[in-house]
Amino acid sequence: MNIIVPIKQVPETNAVRMDEATGTMIRDGVVSIINPLDLYGIELAIELRERFGGRATAISMGPPKAEEALREAIAMGLDDGILLSDRAFAGADTWATAYALSQAIRKIGDYDVIICGERATDGDTGQVGPAIAAFLDLPVASYISKFEDFSEGQMRLHRLVEDGYEILQVGLPCVLTVVKEVSNPRLPTLRGKQKARKADLPVWNAADIEADPTLVGLKGSPTRVVKIHRPKVSRQCEKALANDEASTDQAVRGLLDLLEKRELI
Amino acid sequence: MSDYSGIWILAEQSAGRVLGISHELLTRGRELADKRKVPLSAVLLGNNVSEADLAELIERGADQVILAEHAELDAFRPEPHTRVMQRLVEKYHPEIIIAGATSTGRTLMPYLAVKLHAGLTADCTVLDIEPGTGNLLQTRPAIGGNILATIKTPEARPQMATVRPKSTRPAMRQAGRTGEIIREPVADDLLSSGISRVGFVKDESTANISDAKAVVAGGRGFKTSEKFKMVYALADELQAAVGASRDAVDRAWITYPHQVGLSGKTVTPGLYVAIGISGAIQHLAGMQTAETVVAINNDPDAMIFSVADYGIVGDLSEVMPVLLERLRERREAGASQSEEAGG
Numbered sequence: 364m365n366i367i368v369p370i371k372q373v374p375e376t377n378a379v380r381m382d383e384a385t386g387t388m389i390r391d392g393v394v395s396i397i398n399p400l401d402l403y404g405i406e407l408a409i410e411l412r413e414r415f416g417g418r419a420t421a422i423s424m425g426p427p428k429a430e431e432a433l434r435e436a437i438a439m440g441l442d443d444g445i446l447l448s449d450r451a452f453a454g455a456d457t458w459a460t461a462y463a464l465s466q467a468i469r470k471i472g473d474y475d476v477i478i479c480g481e482r483a484t485d486g487d488t489g490q491v492g493p494a495i496a497a498f499l500d501l502p503v504a505s506y507i508s509k510f511e512d513f514s515e516g517q518m519r520l521h522r523l524v525e526d527g528y529e530i531l532q533v534g535l536p537c538v539l540t541v542v543k544e545v546s547n548p549r550l551p552t553l554r555g556k557q558k559a560r561k562a563d564l565p566v567w568n569a570a571d572i573e574a575d576p577t578l579v580g581l582k583g584s585p586t587r588v589v590k591i592h593r594p595k596v597s598r599q600c601e602k603a604l605a606n607d608e609a610s611t612d613q614a615v616r617g618l619l620d621l622l623e624k625r626e627l628i
Numbered sequence: 629m630s631d632y633s634g635i636w637i638l639a640e641q642s643a644g645r646v647l648g649i650s651h652e653l654l655t656r657g658r659e660l661a662d663k664r665k666v667p668l669s670a671v672l673l674g675n676n677v678s679e680a681d682l683a684e685l686i687e688r689g690a691d692q693v694i695l696a697e698h699a700e701l702d703a704f705r706p707e708p709h710t711r712v713m714q715r716l717v718e719k720y721h722p723e724i725i726i727a728g729a730t731s732t733g734r735t736l737m738p739y740l741a742v743k744l745h746a747g748l749t750a751d752c753t754v755l756d757i758e759p760g761t762g763n764l765l766q767t768r769p770a771i772g773g774n775i776l777a778t779i780k781t782p783e784a785r786p787q788m789a790t791v792r793p794k795s796t797r798p799a800m801r802q803a804g805r806t807g808e809i810i811r812e813p814v815a816d817d818l819l820s821s822g823i824s825r826v827g828f829v830k831d832e833s834t835a836n837i838s839d840a841k842a843v844v845a846g847g848r849g850f851k852t853s854e855k856f857k858m859v860y861a862l863a864d865e866l867q868a869a870v871g872a873s874r875d876a877v878d879r880a881w882i883t884y885p886h887q888v889g890l891s892g893k894t895v896t897p898g899l900y901v902a903i904g905i906s907g908a909i910q911h912l913a914g915m916q917t918a919e920t921v922v923a924i925n926n927d928p929d930a931m932i933f934s935v936a937d938y939g940i941v942g943d944l945s946e947v948m949p950v951l952l953e954r955l956r957e958r959r960e961a962g963a964s965q966s967e968e969a970g971g
């Protein structure tokens with residue numbers, strides 16, 4: 364079973380600081396990590412490869428620095444990594460990102476399953492996985508929470524939806540987007556880290572993936588960000604201290620009064 | 629571009645019944661249609677859909693219902709649903725399509741946007757029309773709710789967006805409001821799929837958190853699964869759903885579908901009670917749009933207080949029992965009062 368895992372390098376959100384004046388993110392000194400929700404996909408890919416054989420390859424579109432994410436994925440246990448990097452890719456929205464990734468996947472050619480994260484913690488759209496499937500004309504099973512088994516060319520999967528779990532049979536090749544429940548990501552091993560350090564990571568540009576220049580990057584993106592601002596937190600918290608019986612009683616009373624006033628109880 | 633006209637909302641159904649998200653989308657759609665002075669259509673793919681529910685879509689603001697029915701469209705599968713939608717879009721040329729940011733909407737819309745070469749914006753909280761151009765302005769939180777970005781699609785049509793469930797009220801019902809129901813035939817060759825749904829495990833607990841009017845959420849402050857049970861007790865008293873921080877889920881005090889936040893669910897209830905939750909930015913991303921937020925935490929500087937309307941600074945082990953007791957008294961007083969009134 365040959366698997367491709369698209370992963371994104373994102374800023375560590377814990378560390379996100381905003382420039383109050385411009386409303387933009389301060390990127391200096393911010394640590395970059397693998398999109399945490401992609402770790403579950405990486406782990407599932409490793410488990411499937413261990414059970415059914417084949418190769419598991421990470422691909423990432425981003426600046427040259429994104430190769431760190433690929434090396435980390437290899438340290439966890441993926442076999443290879445491919446970086447898509449080209450100035451022409453800059454400013455891509457989800458449409459253009461998925462286009463470039465799907466072109467790269469076409470170039471890799473030999474694949475059975477593509478596993479994406481549920482969403483990236485920076486862009487936070489969850490659109491790239493289904494969009495890759497659309498470009499490649501593949502079925503997409505989204506919000507996968509459990510892999511049950513694989514037999515006669517069909518995967519049996521659980522899909523988390525609003526009121527429960529769908530049980531799906533999905534034929535290969537296909538695209539999956541996975542949620543946290545699907546796996547427990549392992550930590551990189553020492554041997555994995557050594558392998559990652561030595562790994563030879565091909566870097567593909569727009570020409571390498573035979574991308575139509577009008578469809579990549581900002582030019583290929585149907586959407587435009589026209590304004591960015593910081594949401595105002597306008598709540599005034601009324602704080603009540605509860606450190607003994609009397610004050611606890613009073614604090615609770617205050618809460619019930621508020622809930623009654625707002626017709627919440 | 630000007631051939632594209634009219635606003636569509638993507639209604640959803642399950643087993644022939646129209647789902648509530650459809651009525652919320654009608655609120656959004658009606659506003660846009662009125663601003664653009666164009667008709668509003670509710671598009672619905674399904675099977676054997678209740679006639680009363682279709683009429684209700686019109687009573688709640690749709691000028692038109694475009695219905696595609698087929699046994700194979702009963703359960704959502706991305707490829708057939710996309711192909712049917714694509715045919716409809718190519719026939720009617722709507723300028724805007726809005727769907728719920730549900731498991732269906734979030735999967736169908738990006739698939740469809742690629743096929744239509746259209747722009748799509750996820751999880752919009754505000755939708756508006758740009759004066760002059762008539763473009764759709766789509767505002768959404770990004771980077772864990774740290775910023776709001778306004779996005780537009782200047783050229784490509786249709787302009788597509790998903791909106792979070794519960795971020796608007798359902799459209800009001802106006803009895804006697806009239807409109808047209810158009811039944812579109814579905815060609816068999818659109819219906820093949822690599823996916824089949826072979827079973828379903830109902831888990832109501834996963835549903836009610838996104839749909840609930842009130843959510844009581846617990847975090848690591850509870851320290852043990854035993855103590856965490858107080859969250860359920862309070863939720864019972866408040867008729868609320870139970871939510872949790874990631875740390876509580878990681879400790880297996882509760883399952884993942886209850887997780888609120890960046891890597892869990894986004895909820896917009898009328899009341900959110902956060903207990904023993906610090907208010908990490910990833911948690912806030914999932915709940916800060918709640919109408920009223922209450923926090924109980926023994927650290928007066930906990931971040932959660934910055935998004936709260938009312939905060940109790942104290943030990944949850946002391947505060948919770950008192951709160952539960954007061955609520956119980958109140959309920960029992962209410963019950964005996966109505967008994968007296970009845971008797």
Ligand SMILES: Cc1cc2nc3c(=O)[nH]c(=O)nc-3n(C[C@H](O)[C@H](O)[C@H](O)COP(=O)(O)OP(=O)(O)OC[C@H]3O[C@@H](n4cnc5c(N)ncnc54)[C@H](O)[C@@H]3O)c2cc1C
Nearest residue numbers: 847848849873874889890891892904905906910926927944
């Ligand atoms: C990519 C990413 C995604 C994430 N996604 C999510 C997500 O979706 N949801 C989420 O919740 N987190 C998420 N997190 C984790 C998040 O950063 C925090 O670690 C987490 O929310 C903390 O959970 P907590 O508030 O329960 O625990 P803590 O931060 O440990 O807070 C416990 C709180 O309980 C209080 N407390 C302790 N004892 C008592 C007591 N006796 N009485 C009253 N109060 C007490 C403490 O003062 C403290 O404020 C994510 C992190 C990352 C990096």
Ligand SMILES: Nc1ncnc2c1ncn2[C@@H]1O[C@H](COP(=O)(O)O)[C@@H](O)[C@H]1O
Nearest residue numbers: 369370424479480482483488489490491
């Ligand atoms: N630049 C990228 N490179 C590789 N994979 C990506 C990239 N952007 C998004 N993805 C994949 O698509 C998923 C959803 O991302 P998004 O639609 O941006 O929320 C991620 O979890 C990744 O698996």
